Amino acid sequence: MEIVPLSDAVGAEIRSVDLRETLSVETLDQIEQAFHDYAIVLLRDQDITLEQQKTFALHFGELGSRNRPGPKPNEIDEYGEHVMLVTNVRENGKAIGSLPDGEMTFHADTAYFEFPSKATMLYAMELPSWGGNTLFSNCYAAAEQLPEEMKRRLDGQKAMQVYEYGTTLKTKEKYDRENFPHYAHPVFRKHPATGRSALFVSELMTEEIVGMPKAESDEILGKLFEHQKKAEMVYEHEWKVGDLVMWDNRCTIHARTDFPRDERRMLRRLTIQDTTPVVEGAVPYRQAAAE
Ligand SMILES: [Fe+2]
Structure with a gap:
């Protein structure tokens, strides 16, 4: 097996692994280690059934439900509750x-x-x-590279995460939170495997910093969202058929670029459920360049 970084920001490609085969414990351990080291792993040229995808996913934990709140799509039921087809078909x-x-x-x-x-x-x-690329931003780097003053202001704070079913910017003046699932999580969350702190906010889902005056919260969040888009923190993945990407939602965020409505796009999604609670992280410090 070969592990090749995808960018300076985040992610690694794992080569010479065929997911149709039964993987050894050693191989799986190496993949998991790469997942913790790089936060995103890519395996190209895979030709796998849903069952083979599930088998691989189950090495990393229990499968999550595809069911999200909100309007239900006309989903194909034969795939079962764990599978989400991300598609415009x-x-x-x-x-x-x-x-x-x-x-x-x-x-x-x-x-x-x-x-x-x-x-x-x-x-x-x-x-x-063309298009439909996935952008991944490294939330460890985002946390570590904040100005020291901002780290101090965010120390111990929680942010309200809400999903109101839109796919782009929040543009509403007032949010109808009570009708939507929401939860306040620490702004800096500690990754249970690596111990590192990650900035756990995002433009689509983070509504406010809890307990902070609205104007101040809006100003800080606006700065954080711009910070997360800096080129040095982002890897843009151009998909090829057969790509399998597994990303860590505890230390990365992702976005999608536009693509033509009249061309088919279909990806098969599984999630892996977390079993440990979201835990507050320490104020992050910059990692030494050699690490
Ligand atoms: Fe997503």
């Missing part, structure tokens, strides 16, 4: 999957639950001729 005018069209701003999957998804695994089956 329509039959009789109705999308057969979820999150069908267009751009999505940065978020961590299901951050609005008490127990957000630990990881998400997406497998590319059909792709448009």
Whole structure:
């Protein structure tokens, strides 16, 4: 097995692993270590069934439910409760999957639950001729590279995570939180495996810093969202059919670029449920360059 970084920001490609085969404990341990070291792992040129994808996912924990709050798509039931088809494919005018069209701003999957998804695994089956790239931003780097003054202001704070079913910017003046799932999590969360602190806010889902005057909260969040988009923290993945990407929702956020509505795009998604609570992290410090 070969592990090749995808960028300076985040992510690594794992080569010479075929997910149709039974993987040894040693191989699985190496993949898990790469997942902790790089936060995102990519395995290219996979040709796998749903069962093979599930088998691989189950090495990292229990599968999460695809069921999210909000309007239910006309989802294909044969895939079962764990599988979400991320697709714009329509039959009789109705999308057969979820999150069908267009751009999505940065978020961590299901951050609005008490127990957000630990990881998400997406497998590319059909792709448009352009766009639909996934941007990944490194939340460890975002935390560590904040100005010291901002770290002090955010120390011990919680942020309210809400999902109101839109896929792009929050534009409402007032949010209708009571009708939507929401949960306040620490702004700096401690990763249970690596011990590192990650900045756990995102433009799509974070509504406010709890207990802070609105104007101050809006100003800080605006700065944090811009900070998370800095090129040095972001890896942009251009999908190829057969790509399988597993990302860590505890220390990365992701976004999607636009793509043509009239071309088919289909990815098969599984999530891995977290079993440990979200825990407050220490004020992060910059990692030494050599680490
Ligand atoms: Fe997502």
